[in-house]
Amino acid sequence: MERLLWRLHNISPAPHSPDRFDAGLRLHLEHTDLLTILVQIGDQQQAYISAAGCDGCGRGRHVPGCYVELLLRLLTATFEAVDLMLVPQGLARRPYTQVVLARPGKHGKPFDGADLASWDNARVAMHWQRGVRGLKAAVVLAVGDGPDPAAFLRERGWTAHLLPKGIGPRTANSPIPRAVWFKSEWGSAPFLLTPQLRLVQSGRLQVEEEGGEVREVRAPLTHPSVSANTTVEG
Ligand SMILES: [Zn+2]
Numbered sequence: 001m002e003r004l005l006w007r008l009h010n011i012s013p014a015p016h017s018p019d020r021f022d023a024g025l026r027l028h029l030e031h032t033d034l035l036t037i038l039v040q041i042g043d044q045q046q047a048y049i050s051a052a053g054c055d056g057c058g059r060g061r062h063v064p065g066c067y068v069e070l071l072l073r074l075l076t077a078t079f080e081a082v083d084l085m086l087v088p089q090g091l092a093r094r095p096y097t098q099v100v101l102a103r104p105g106k107h108g109k110p111f112d113g114a115d116l117a118s119w120d121n122a123r124v125a126m127h128w129q130r131g132v133r134g135l136k137a138a139v140v141l142a143v144g145d146g147p148d149p150a151a152f153l154r155e156r157g158w159t160a161h162l163l164p165k166g167i168g169p170r171t172a173n174s175p176i177p178r179a180v181w182f183k184s185e186w187g188s189a190p191f192l193l194t195p196q197l198r199l200v201q202s203g204r205l206q207v208e209e210e211g212g213e214v215r216e217v218r219a220p221l222t223h224p225s226v227s228a229n230t231t232v233e234g
Helices: 019-031 067-078 150-154 169-171
Strands: 002-008 034-041 044-052 085-086 098-104 121-131 134-143 158-162
Touching: 002 067, 019 067, 019 121, 044 067, 067 085, 098 150, 098 169, 134 150, 134 169, 150 158
Parallel strands: none
Antiparallel strands: 002 044, 002 085, 034 044, 034 121, 098 134, 098 158, 121 134
């Protein structure tokens, strides 16, 4: 199934039930992979996920067991506020000048949107996938002028390589971020990147491609009556 880009519309900075979210996300990643994406422009941030959905995702009518719908169910149950909005055209190109491919070292630490504040332009695409022994992860961090993004990641225990000028910005500007290669093991809890700076309520002008005539599709729960306590994976 094709990978689609979804905006985590109005998501709160952190889950209100972190333990439950943590367990649910681990379970989710046992069944499917996921990219968590954060785009920053100036003092605005917007979060996205890139995930393989079902044939009905584009119409907002999910096939039972659709991973996007299951993830929405988890988010709805563990975050104060969140909505998933399909972004058919993907992300707009931004003037990134430094692009780093990185994977966590043995003591790799998580980071969040607040850590990106020293750049005007930044895009993080982090790929989570099940490995042989637990989770593995890799990230592409693209930024404009400012501090060295490789040094930023190394300080947090990641192994980081600056991509050549011809490849880096093109990779980072993919409208729908795809798989990130060269993953390595991640020993602690997986996480989603969420906006830590001022929330962007209608950030489509700069952050996302203009969608032409394609309208946004919300990802409603197919069975809204089902209790949010239901196990995340069927
Ligand atoms: Zn779906």
